[in-house]
Structures are given as structure tokens and as C-alpha cells.
Amino acid sequence: MDFESDIVLETELVPSTKESVEQWKWRGYPQNLFGNWVADRVARCKMVENCSRDPREKCRIYYVDILESGKFKSAKDTDPSIEVDESAIGQLWDQLQTEPPGLRLRVLLVDNMKHPVLQMLGTRYNIEPCFFTSSLNWIPSRYQEEVVKKKGDHITVTLLFVRTAPWDKPVMSSQNKHISCGEKAIDTQESLRLRSVCSPAEKYLLEDLLALHMIRSSDPSGSTIISYHPSAQWNRTTAERLKNLVQKVGESVYWQKIFEQSKDPSLVFLAILWYALYAWDESLDHLYTHMNWLEINGLSTNDNNLTTELHTIQARLLHYASLLEDFRKSVTFVRNTPNPVLESSKFTDHARRDTNRVMRKECDNLLSEIDRLGFQLTNITDLAKATVNFVDSRRMQDLTIATVRDSAAMKQISYLTMIFLPASFVAAVFGMNVKEITDDATETLSHYALVSIVFTVLTAWLVVTFQSHSPFHDAGSGFWRRLAWPFSYIIKHTGLRRLLGSQPSGLP
Numbered sequence: 001m002d003f004e005s006d007i008v009l010e011t012e013l014v015p016s017t018k019e020s021v022e023q024w025k026w027r028g029y030p031q032n033l034f035g036n037w038v039a040d041r042v043a044r045c046k047m048v049e050n051c052s053r054d055p056r057e058k059c060r061i062y063y064v065d066i067l068e069s070g071k072f073k074s075a076k077d078t079d080p081s082i083e084v085d086e087s088a089i090g091q092l093w094d095q096l097q098t099e100p101p102g103l104r105l106r107v108l109l110v111d112n113m114k115h116p117v118l119q120m121l122g123t124r125y126n127i128e129p130c131f132f133t134s135s136l137n138w139i140p141s142r143y144q145e146e147v148v149k150k151k152g153d154h155i156t157v158t159l160l161f162v163r164t165a166p167w168d169k170p171v172m173s174s175q176n177k178h179i180s181c182g183e184k185a186i187d188t189q190e191s192l193r194l195r196s197v198c199s200p201a202e203k204y205l206l207e208d209l210l211a212l213h214m215i216r217s218s219d220p221s222g223s224t225i226i227s228y229h230p231s232a233q234w235n236r237t238t239a240e241r242l243k244n245l246v247q248k249v250g251e252s253v254y255w256q257k258i259f260e261q262s263k264d265p266s267l268v269f270l271a272i273l274w275y276a277l278y279a280w281d282e283s284l285d286h287l288y289t290h291m292n293w294l295e296i297n298g299l300s301t302n303d304n305n306l307t308t309e310l311h312t313i314q315a316r317l318l319h320y321a322s323l324l325e326d327f328r329k330s331v332t333f334v335r336n337t338p339n340p341v342l343e344s345s346k347f348t349d350h351a352r353r354d355t356n357r358v359m360r361k362e363c364d365n366l367l368s369e370i371d372r373l374g375f376q377l378t379n380i381t382d383l384a385k386a387t388v389n390f391v392d393s394r395r396m397q398d399l400t401i402a403t404v405r406d407s408a409a410m411k412q413i414s415y416l417t418m419i420f421l422p423a424s425f426v427a428a429v430f431g432m433n434v435k436e437i438t439d440d441a442t443e444t445l446s447h448y449a450l451v452s453i454v455f456t457v458l459t460a461w462l463v464v465t466f467q468s469h470s471p472f473h474d475a476g477s478g479f480w481r482r483l484a485w486p487f488s489y490i491i492k493h494t495g496l497r498r499l500l501g502s503q504p505s506g507l508p
Contacts, residue, residue, distance in 0.1 A: 072250025
């Protein structure tokens with residue numbers, strides 16, 4: 001069955017011959033190979049929804065072939081990329097069935113993954129749908145499956161890393177369109193603009209994806225690496241770009257000696273992971289330059305936007321640390337997951353030991369570089385914290401100076417009030433309409449004092465009553481208990497409560 005496919009083909013008619021059934025069996029992926037992946041589960045994981053549906057985007061498959069000798073086929077000897085023709089989709093299935101002889105490994109790199117291409121690759125190489133769901137949804141993962149002793153297995157590594165790219169405002173606006181203008185929350189996955197990088201064009205840091213699935217098999221020409229690449233509109237690493245980088249690995253004297261020394265195709269898988277490390281290295285270098293620029297400008301100016309940017313970078317640095325840790329775990333996973341084919345008769349004991357030694361050595365080299373990047377990221381994080389603390393402390397100092405200035409002004413007003421207060425008091429006393437001062441008055445000074453004291457006590461009583469927190473009553477007391485606060489306060493502080501509690505309840 002075809003889950004939510006927008007492509008309507010004549011081939012979806014029920015085939016009438018055995019050859020037709022074999023040719024179009026991929027249409028039932030993934031349920032034909034993995035029965036628990038029913039239509040509802042496929043819909044919820046968005047495996048089909050996240051496939052490229054734009055007819056203007058052409059799905060292309062690039063490939064790199066590694067010969068049994070360990071040498072890479074040169075670019076001029078390699079056939080051009082396969083451009084998927086959706087009107088003749090069956091031709092791609094026929095091409096995938098072809099296994100050129102004399103190959104140790106074939107690397108397939110897919111741009112703009114279409115749903116039929118996903119079904120074909122999954123059926124042809126018996127790929128667990130979790131690889132496509134984690135890749136299409138950008139979910140870091142690493143696992144081993146289909147393990148058959150001495151025969152082979154499948155391993156998957158999906159990791160996110162940070163890469164530097166030239167600043168392109170229209171592209172960045174389209175990538176961040178899910179962030180509303182009024183939203184104040186920090187999006188750690190949003191691209192980070194580096195205005196301080198000295199180059200012909202401004203740079204920015206973006207999250208990129210490296211999604212690899214490897215089939216390790218003892219069959220001739222059976223080992224394959226499949227690399228998924230997001231749509232080109234997101235300006236991520238394209239299949240053509242990674243294909244050229246893999247081709248350059250074959251031109252390296254260092255790696256060529258390793259491939260000639262060991263026949264384990266896992267070493268090519270490990271070599272591709274170095275691309276993420278180089279991207280991390282360049283990104284952290286630019287980020288450190290940007291942090292120094294922010295520190296200098298933060299010390300010399302009082303720009304609130306710089307403070308906001310520093311807090312934003314702090315949040316992203318924590319996210320980058322988690323991505324770098326995922327990278328380290330992925331390399332450790334590859335190191336601790338040896339190829340089951342090494343136990344077969346194709347490898348002698350000496351070749352097996354050499355291969356394991358080389359694999360551990362190269363993984364340790366990569367892990368040591370990741371640790372170096374981890375220290376560098378920690379230094380940048382500490383610099384960001386120190387800069388933020390300094391800028392915040394300087395702002396607090398400015399607020400303190402302003403508060404002291406206001407306090408001085410209020411003190412001057414208080415002095416003026418103190419000068420006129422005695423005169424105001426005397427004027428109020430001589431202006432009172434009482435018999436002691438005015439002969440024809442009807443009230444006395446004692447009445448004035450009595451009424452004043454009563455209203456003062458009543459006002460204080462009500463003020464304490466309407467306060468939810470006060471030393472005169474217990475916290476959380478109700479209104480009526482607070483209204484009786486004078487009595488409870490006297491009983492509590494005079495020991496009357498203990499005295500009343502110690503009296504006998506009845507006569508002897």
C-alpha cells in the first residue's frame with residue numbers, strides 16, 4: 001500500500017504477472033517488511049509528510065564507489081548522478097538492483113528525498129523505517145540492527161552539528177518563519193548571525209544534519225552507505241557537496257593507506273564523520289571571534305541589544321554542548337560496534353587484529369579532537385558568562401548611582417520639610433477651635449486629644465488587620481483572626497496562653 005502519497009501512477013494497479021509483482025513490491029514499504037508499521041504509525045511519525053513534495057525539486061542520487069583494492073573510482077570514471085524521473089519511476093528500481101562487480105563499498109547520497117525513492121531504498125536494502133523517521137525529523141540517533149554473526153548488520157548514525165555559512169537574509173528569513181516577531185522566547189535552533197567575523201561576507205551558524213545508514217555485508221558488493229540530505233531550500237549540506245568531500249577522502253594519502261591496509265568498509269563511514277568535526281572546528285573559531293567582539297563592545301558601550309545577544313548566545317552554547325556530546329557518543333558507538341564480517345573466514349586473525357587496531361586508533365583520534373572542541377566550547381561559555389556578569393554588574397552600578405542621586409534629592413526635600421515642620425505644627429495648634437485658645441469655642445482640648453487617640457488606634461488596628469503578613473499575627477490567618485490581632489498578640493507575648501492552659505479543668 002502507498003501511505004499518503006501524492007504521486008498517482010498507473011503502476012498502482014494490481015499487477016497481473018509475477019515479474020510485475022517483483023518490480024512493484026516496493027510500493028508496500030514499510031508494512032510489507034515491517035508489519036508493525038501500519039498506516040496510523042506511518043502518519044504519526046511524519047515519515048511521508050516530511051518527504052519532498054515540491055515538483056520543482058528534483059530528487060538526485062549521487063554515488064561514490066570504492067574498489068576491492070581500497071581505491072576510489074575517480075570522478076571522471078563515475079557515472080553522472082541519477083536524476084529520478086517520477087514519470088518513469090520503475091527505471092530507478094532497475095538501477096538499484098544492479099550490483100557492479102569488484103566493489104568493496106558503494107556510497108549513495110540522496111538529495112530531496114521523494115516518497116517513492118524512500119520506499120525503494122527501504123525495500124532494496126531492508127532498512128528499518130526508524131532511519132527515515134529520525135533523518136526526516138532531525139532526531140539524533142544511533143543503533144545497530146539486523147545483526148547476523150559472520151554475515152553483517154545495519155548501523156545508523158543521525159547527528160546534528162553546527163556549520164558556518166555565508167549570511168543570506170532572504171534564506172534566513174524563510175528558515176526562521178516559524179518564529180513570530182512578538183515572541184520573546186529564545187530559539188536555540190535558530191541561525192546565529194555573526195556580525196563580527198572579518199570576511200567579505202557576514203557569517204552565521206546553523207544546525208546541519210548528517211544522517212548515515214550503513215549496510216555491512218559479507219556478500220560481494222553488498223556493503224552500502226546511504227546518506228540522507230534535507231531539501232536544498234534550507235541551505236544545508238547537499239548530497240553533491242558531501243559526495244565531493246568523500247571523493248577527496250579517496251585522494252588523501254593517509255586514508256588511502258588505511259583503506260589498503262584494512263578491508264573493513266566501516267573506516268569509510270568513520271571518515272565521513274570527520275566532516276562534522278571540521279564544521280564544528282570552524283564554527284567554534286568564528287564564535288570565539290564573535291564573543292571577543294561582543295566583550296569589547298559590551299565594555300565600551302551601554303547597548304542593551306548586546307546584553308540581549310549575550311544571553312541568547314549563552315542559551316545556544318548550552319544547546320551546542322549537548323550536540324557535541326551526541327557527536328562524541330556517536331563516535332563511541334561506532335568504535336564499540338565492530339563489523340560482524342570480521343569474524344568470517346574472509347579475514348585472517350592477523351587481518352582482524354590489524355583492522356580492530358586501526359579502527360580503535362582512528363576512533364580515538366576523532367574522540368580526542370571532539371574533547372578538544374569540548375574544552376574550546378567550555379572556554380567560550382565561560383567567556384560569555386563572565387561578559388554577561390560584567391555587563392549586568394555595570395548596569396546595576398549605573399542603577400545604584402541613579403538611586404543614590406535620587407536619594408540625595410529626597411534628602412534635600414526632607415531637610416526643607418524639617419525646617420517648616422515646627423512652624424506648621426505651631427500654626428495648627430494656634431488655629432484649633434478650642435476653649436483654651438479661643439474664648440467663644442464650644443470644644444475643649446481634652447475632647448480633641450480623646451478623639452485623636454481613638455481614631456489613631458482604630459486606623460492602626462485596621463491597617464494591621466488588612467495585612468496578610470505581619471509580626472502581629474500568624475502567617476495564613478483568616479480575616480476574623482487577623483481582626484482580633486491585639487488580643488492574640490497580648491496572649492502570645494505575656495504567657496497568658498500557657499497560664500490558662502495550666503489551670504485545672506474542674507474542682508478537686
